[in-house]
Amino acid sequence: MNSLKHINIKKIIVTIVMFFCSIAFLLPFIWMLSTSFKIEGDVFTFPIQWIPDTWNMINNYNEVWFGDYPFYLYYWNSIKVAVLTTLVSCVVSSLAAYGFSKIRFPAGSWLFLIVLATYMVPPQASLVPQFLLFRSIGLFDSHLGLILLGSFSVLGTFMLRQFFMGVHTDLIDAAKIDGAGHWKIFWKIALPIVRPAVATYAILRFIWTWNDYQNPLIFLRTDELYTIPLALQKFTTINGEFYTLIMAGAVSAILPLLIVFIIGQKHVIEGIALGGVKG
Template identity: 60%
Template sequence: MSSLRFSRIIVTLLMSAAGIMFVMPFLWMLSASFKPELDVLAYPIQWIPKNWNIVENYREVWLGSLPFSLYYWNTIKITILTTVFSLIISAMAAYGFSKISFKGRDLLFIVILATFMIPSQAILVPQFIMYRWLGLFDSHAGLVLLSGSSVIGTFLLRQFYMSIHNEIIESARIDGANHWTIFVRITLPLVKSALATVMILRFIWTWNDYQNPLIFLRSDHLYTLQLGMTKFSDVNGEFYSLMMAGAVSAILPLLIIFIFGQKHVIEGVASGSVKG
């Protein structure tokens, strides 16, 4: 056996072991959500429950004292609207910074990239004051507008737009197409993988966002799932089976999105890092 093949086997084994270690907490969480409370902390761990309590656990989560379904719907609504809004803004900005020449374009793009280095916590107070003044505080519309722009999404899409040959744009201009027609009919279909990447990443980031809802929401009926899980843990924190059932319910959309879109995420990030 050659040394190269032996090293590959070792690396594969190490990566497999690391993957199992990362997956084990999720498997325990899933298993615990199916068990009666007395079996959750049993030792040794029962990975496959002897006694199943699926219906009771998940019914308590969804139909219990807290409006879990309302929190779920609020999160779905905010996440979808934010993702769509962010995707439109990022795509249009990326097209402008890559295919439209205007004075100060590159400097303006550098300024926008520089804002990415500012921690979000550093501008919370100005944002809070501005949202109170505009009447957007304690509203879902405020949360959508707050995360509607994405610097990393604009940067990633710009890298893809720059890979499109300018001859294609010039040919369309000669044929009488304006920038809107070129943007919608020519460039967007050519950057589908990047659009899918930005969409998936923004969906995951918005779904998991805890800071912005915590700061900008006050009414209980407007709470997102992350704030709802905090209230749920305050009420049922001593019942691990219920907590795990709530956690599984909370991350299920993320698992579905990532399973079906992981190929686009990997391809989009890898391609965007070498284009431009």
């Protein structure tokens, strides 16, 4: 009985500590959201007005979305690049992961080690060769170039390979006896089994692409092609004295990430569970 009380007290203490830690983590986001609703004169009032006395939400967000530097254009650019990059990357990484895990071919293990070793090379080291290559083939200053840059992921291949290795070989062998080839086995058997893992990687890939600042900065020159990170940086430079507009832009920038995570968190949990149970 005493041990149970001790465990319950420990859980209560941990819960209280985590609660206050979560509040401390959320405070900057709450302040950002609150500031985006205020008039400029109320931003730095003390004590902080978490609920504004004067609401200016419509004007702030209208200026961000439809003003001189319209966010709806950059939203469309980011959505296009992030969605297409995620789709292509999931297909490519899944096919590569299946090939490395379920198809035996000469030097397959060595080839996978070579692919994995490329992950040790800092991305900055390959920027100049990529820049020269994309400029020579006409993909510089284009969304197609950005999509191709993010479509081939060593981390995605490695991550999904670990899950494909958990697919029972007996299922693969039974399908081969029934006359199925690797393409059919991949689409009909292996991929549905590891779907939570693919969904988890898709969420991560979308977030990485949406937040990517380096590649758009290097490979884009035309303002109309900018993605959200570049647009937000330029918007901040132009409106450096208007914190309400900057916070409205920041809230707009992170909103799709929150939506994607809320919708996809179930798949993330399933992916973690799948990784913990291997056959």
